[in-house]
């Protein structure tokens with residue numbers, strides 16, 4: 342039987358974050374595993390950060406849970422990486438898919454590539470293919486682990502390592518919050534961790550195939566996401582945009 346969720350108080354979170362900031366991502370994952378056990382899972386996009394993170398998490402707990410959202414519009418290379426990761430770690434990836442009746446209605450009314458025709462359409466597609474399945478995935482968890490880093494910009498600059506996620510009613514853990522992209526890349530190389538081959542073709546940030554392009558040297562790392570939109574601060578799909586409550 343699942344245990345009732347124990348919300349960590351603001352005072353406790355402050356102490357925990359102070360300790361974890363001085364430690365390593367592995368310290369954070371150890372804490373997650375000891376505190377939440379199988380009521381925690383990593384929600385992965387299978388980007389470079391997430392691949393590094395799952396390697397650490399699996400090293401601590403070979404049964405560490407790994408979830409992902411399959412929007413049904415991902416690049417072929419990402420589907421190949423799903424298979425490589427399952428083979429490498431022997432993990433049963435928990436896939437969450439969009440509600441097909443919602444996809445069918447959306448495509449019927451607005452077309453398959455609606456997202457190129459306005460932010461409203463793009464947010465509708467992300468809502469159906471990502472945000473709703475994420476809510477379903479997280480509904481039974483006490484904590485979810487992400488690969489967010491502070492220097493990815495936008496709202497991410499102020500994330501804590503452990504936060505209360507008001508939108509999902511659970512704890513959100515960002516073990517790589519204070520890591521740089523170079524640290525992630527070095528860790529992946531040193532441990533020969535499988536990664537998406539698109540990273541070697543100029544894609545620092547990966548998402549759905551029709552909404553992601555390679556970036557030029559010196560461009561912002563998220564410039565390739567929804568590149569046709571003009572607002573650089575709107576480069577989020579809605580799954581990380583709700584500010585956590587800082588209690």
Ligand code: SF4
Nearest residue numbers: 456466467470549552
């Ligand atoms: S990234 Fe593009 S294809 Fe994927 S869910 Fe969002 S709008 Fe739809």
